[in-house]
Amino acid sequence: MTESTYRMRLLSVHPLDAPVVALAASMTAPARPDGHGRLTAVGAVKCHGARELDTFHAADASAMVALAGFADGSPIVAHGLADALGEDAASAMSAGVWDVREFAELLTPASADDSLVQLAARLGVAAPAHPHPRIGDAHLPPSRGKGSEQPAVADARLTYAVYLALVKRAQGLGAGLLRRLADLLARAHSPLADLVFALAESPAATDAGPIGGIDPQEIARRLDRPRSLGMPKPTKPVTPDEVRRLLANDGPFAQRFRRYEARGEQAEMAEAVARAFGSSNADAEPHHLLVEGGTGIGKSVAYLLPAVLFALRNNVRVVVSTNTINLQEQLIGKDIPDLLDVLRGVPGLDVANFRYAQFKGKANYLCLRRWEAAANGDTASPDDTRTMAKTLAWLRETRTGDRAELRLSGAELASWDRMSASGFAVCNGAREGACFYRHARDEAASAHLLVVNHSLLLSNLQVGGSLLPDYDYLIVDEAHNLEAEATRQFGFRVSQTTVENLVERLGTIIHGFGTVVRASAIEQSRKESAELRQNEAQMPLYKVRDEWAQLTAGLAQFTAEQRESDEGEIRITTAERAQPAWSALDIAWDGFERSAAEASERADALLREMEDLPPETAPVLEPLKGELNEWLVDQAEARQKIRSFVSEPDADTVYWVGRGDNLSLNGAPLDVAPRLHEELFAPKSTVVLTSATLTVEGGFAHVRTRLGVEEPGEVCLGSPFDYRNAALLCLPTDVPEPNDPRYADAVASVLERLAQVAEGRTMALFTSHAAVRGTAAKLRRVLPRRGIGVLAQGVDGTPQQLLARFRAQRSAVLLGTASFWEGVDVGNETLKVLVVARLPFNVPTEPIFAARSNQYERPFMQYAVPQAVLRFRQGFGRLIRSKGDRGAAVVLDSRITSKAYGRMFLNSMPPATIVKGRFDELAPAVGRWLALES
Ligand code: SF4
Missing domain, CATH: 3.40.50.300 (P-loop containing nucleotide triphosphate hydrolases)
Known part of the structure; x- marks a missing residue:
């Protein structure tokens, strides 16, 4: 082990009056099967405000004890310590470790996947050259040499510089937001709580800002209301000749992109799509179309070009649906902007007036109302509060409220669900307040071209078309996934934990109601009546849990008798239902249904009680009412699915039990084609289904039958690759x-x-x-x-x-x-x-x-x-x-x-x-x- 001392020019002034140790580790490039490299050195720098006090360097992980002595109780600042040192070493050091990656994620969520060097660049901190690669930095150029300086020590200095930049940025958020952030972090048991609290109290954070740091009115102003699309114009077709000319080697694409080469297959596909929208030629009627386009033909431009021209010319909406988020991001972030750039130079096209948007399911958008209720209530778990902490600074700038802007882990995603717009509650946010979901809907309604995913496209059918704005023209890319997604969307899964979570959710609402009632100034008799409703709602919950446990245990036993292994899926057909043992399940279901119905009635009575309470309780009760309304809908759906599974099966549904730790009751349509035909294809003028793989031996018969698309045009185009x-x-x-x-x-x-x-x-x-x-x-x-x-x-x-x-x-x-x-x-x-x-x-x-x-x-x-x-x-x-x-x-x-x-x-x-x-x-x-x- 070697230890060296360096003097350095410091970059900023530390806001806290105590030394801090910045820590870094050097690794070999990942070579082990677990993807981690070998630890080659640990470096640390002890700093106090503007002074560097000491440095530390060790050649292997055995330095941890010596490092603890070097730190001598000072807080340790590190970047992704767990990744760099392995879980065991990280947890040994975890007391008082401030992870700058976690800190950065609170302030700039987009930095979540940054390496240290990338984070430094994002914050405008100058980074030294790195002689050794570290995890996530495999792309770094080789060292340009830095004399005798140890790379791990240089990294520790960079970590400290990044930390100072983050401190400065945090202070700019204002004391109000920092106090709330510190509170959330403390409830999440994060070591960063101490740091953020100290920052909130430091003289540099003078701006108090709005209480709690979030101003709903400012958010409402940020979310401008786009104008709606308006009435369609008299139909003016896009001609196949027109799109071919635009895609030709002497057309505007060639002028815009230096290495552009016209592809015959792409032009052919674009012509076919233009015809499907309805052209002025013999095959004038709008129709459905199946197009297979081999890899490399440029399918997205082949359908986007006629779609944009048609939507713009006729002031209509075209919906584009994809299966994967990657393709959606490519369309929104690249293909559509590039295409509009090309079309801007084409005479006679009013491209400035063209609007496009991406629209996602409700669960993707944060609901401010639920967020505030969770932040102010006392029922949030540490995962919930960590998730809220990650969203707090982000709420000051986001224009979408879309979780894709954050990087949430598995447990945080579950917390997000509890504060997303996924429920059925509707408040004045839907009309005039701050509501990200409403804003996204408004943008969707104003768009000529609307990009969605298959899941939203099909769940829109499930709820009678209330999720998406009206549309008559549809393009389904990655259409080979449509049947599987329709099977998922039209089917169901009720797991053991689905019902347990429903019981827990109602328990939390009842508890929250009790807290509100106790704290309110309503008269005693009203309090007693409210407490009575509260107790009545609580009572059947134990029974529901018990009956559900009996039903699922019965199903587990029944399926075990069908097949020995306790994993896998067991299909339940009329033959299984005819077995004598099934009647015991019918009885168990009956018991469950009775207690679940009772719980539902009492929850309904609780809701009426909430509605009858004096208006002064409304601000605190509104979120609970929303939660309860949502619960009532969710439990009714779950009960209906369980009933269908056990007692009233439908001949056109496939049923099965999913075994394992979380037993589940599942159902899926035997055939999605009739419903897709009736609800998706028949009502629309044009549906284009495209993918690189739709045909079998060159024919579309299989996919046509599976999806239920009748008499479509069919075009099969090979790849231009040799x-x-x-x-x-x-x-x-x-x-x-x-x-x-x-x-x-x-x-x-x-x-x-x-x-x-x-x-x-x-x-x-x-x-x-x-x-x-x-x-x-x-x-x-x-x-x-x-x-x-x-x-x-x-x-x-x-x-x-x-x-x-x-x-x-x-x-x-x-x-x-x-x-x-x-x-x-x-x-x-x-x-x-x-x-x-x-x-x-x-x-x-x-x-x-x-x-x-x-x-x-x-x-x-x-x-x-x-x-x-x-x-x-x-x-x-x-x-x-x-x-x-x-x-x-x-x-x-x-x-x-x-x-x-x-x-x-x-x-x-x-x-x-x-x-x-x-x-x-x-x-x-x-x-x-x-x-x-x-
Ligand atoms: S309308 Fe729905 S999503 Fe929007 S703020 Fe109200 S409850 Fe939340």
């Missing part, structure tokens, strides 16, 4: 079939070889978590020794974390299941070899799949294979994302060549170069393929 030279499709003939006991070892040994050939840069797609875990365990015994990391879904982190590490490490093998089959785009530098371990057939016993299969004469060929082909095509699509990419795909499921249905998979693929043979022969071919430039 797949023959870009992708090698390897079909080894000597890998045993998946049900062969030798298969798992064969997959691991093929992957081991491919990972060496490609120097990592390999992603393998599996169909089960067990297969991922088993293969990962085998690969970890060999690949890390050769400098190749192994990243396994469900073992080494969330899909997002795995993708970030896969990109950062370069030399790694990533093993994933469902979420990696689509939507993943890591770039050709990171991914050279894609392995499909197994053809992605559904599990035959999966309840929805099993029930839907029964609708077909030849279920395997008519349903199972087409579904698997579409997923397989999505998986293959991960390999080649841009012109110039080059890679190999290896399919380890020999059924693709040995079974007749294998042709359906191969016939649906882009025209890659296909090689078949023993894997020993194919592995060198992969190496040669990757060595060549495309």
Whole structure:
């Protein structure tokens, strides 16, 4: 261990009259399977206001005890201490640690994922060059040299500089907000509470601001009211010629983008979409359209261009729905602004008047009313108060109230739900007060182009169209997900904790009511009456909880008798309901329903009691009334679903029990097509459904039937990429079939070889978590020794974390299941070899799949294979994302060549170069393929 002392020029004046120790750690680049690097040094700087008192440096983690002595009780300032030092060391140091990352997140939520250097840049703090990479800084350039200075000490100085910048920023928020922030942090048990309280009391924080730091009237002024769209103009079509001219090599796109190249497939798609809106040619009538557009054709511009022209010219609204948030962000943040930029130069287009917006479900927007009630009440949990602390400074500037601007963890998201606009309560915020949700609705109603997700699009149908403004023209991108999302939205899940949470919520409301009544100045007789209602509402809750426990225990026992394993899903059909044991469940449900109905009646009486109390209690009771109204709706819905599940099943619904720790009762429509046809397609003039994977062997019949879209136009456009030279499709003939006991070892040994050939840069797609875990365990015994990391879904982190590490490490093998089959785009530098371990057939016993299969004469060929082909095509699509990419795909499921249905998979693929043979022969071919430039 070495220890050095440096003098430094200080950047600012510390506001507190006590020394602070800034701490940093240097790490090697992540090489271990857990994604952490090896700790190479710990550096610390002790500062007091404008003076640097001492520095500390140690070469390994054994320094923790010495460091504690160096700190000598001073608060420690660090950035992401847990990430850098590991959980154990961090918790040993946790007393008095002020994490600047957490501090920054309170003041600038967008900084949540920043590395120290990025955070310094955001705050305008000059950063030194870093000789060693640290977690999150793998992109940093190599050191430009800093003499003999220890990198960890330099980082500690930077941490201190960042801390001072944050202190300055916090003081600018005013004492009122800081006091409230300190209170919330204290209730969340955060060590930062002491710091923020000290800042609130420091002379620099003189501006008291509004009480509690938040002024609802100022927020209301910030949320201007956009004008509505108004009446449509007489229809004026967009012609196919017009869009083709705009997309041509001598058109405005070419003038705006230097490297623009017209793509025939893109123009063809744009023409087809223009026709679907209704054109002046023979096929004049607006109609529905299915368009498959291969990777790289530029689908979004192909539909946005005619959509923008049509909406602008006719003053109508076009809704664009996507499945993923990534695509929504790309449309809103890039594609639409770029397109408008291009169109601004086109004569005769009033682009300045064009309005577009993104609109999300209610749960995404903060409800100020619920937020204030939670902040002022006494029932908030530490997670709730930490979430409120994260939103406090943000509320002073946000114009959306959208949680996407924050980075909330799992527990914080649950807290957010309790303060979001997701409830059914309506207050004067809906008309004139400060309400982010109302503002978002107003913006949606004023937009020509409205971007939503499939979930909102379909839940809008569930509530009779009251969520979205009226629209007649719809574009559904990522349409291959529409059936699955409709199944989710039209189905239900009531878990053990759903009812337990309902009971707890009512208990909290009753408790809150009691607190209000006790503190109010109403006359004694009214108080007694209110307390009586309160007790009456409380009484049935124990019974509800008890009866529900009996019902779910009965279901657990019933399903255990059907199948031995206690995991998985058990479908409940008429055969199960006919068994004698089911009658015991009917009796248990009856008991539950009686007590739940009683609880509902008494809650209703409590609501009437609240409404009858004198007006002076209204300000404090309003939020509770809102919560109770919402509870009444939620419990009625839950009871109706439980009734349908146990006692009054519907012939067109698939039912199943989800087993495990949180047993659930589930239902889903047997077929979503009739409802989609009736409520989504038939009432609209134009619905365009597009995706890179809609066809099976070039035909749309499967998707047409599954979605219920009748007589649409159909256009299938291949990719402009040269797949023959870009992708090698390897079909080894000597890998045993998946049900062969030798298969798992064969997959691991093929992957081991491919990972060496490609120097990592390999992603393998599996169909089960067990297969991922088993293969990962085998690969970890060999690949890390050769400098190749192994990243396994469900073992080494969330899909997002795995993708970030896969990109950062370069030399790694990533093993994933469902979420990696689509939507993943890591770039050709990171991914050279894609392995499909197994053809992605559904599990035959999966309840929805099993029930839907029964609708077909030849279920395997008519349903199972087409579904698997579409997923397989999505998986293959991960390999080649841009012109110039080059890679190999290896399919380890020999059924693709040995079974007749294998042709359906191969016939649906882009025209890659296909090689078949023993894997020993194919592995060198992969190496040669990757060595060549495309
Ligand atoms: S209208 Fe709804 S979301 Fe808006 S402030 Fe009132 S309760 Fe909250």
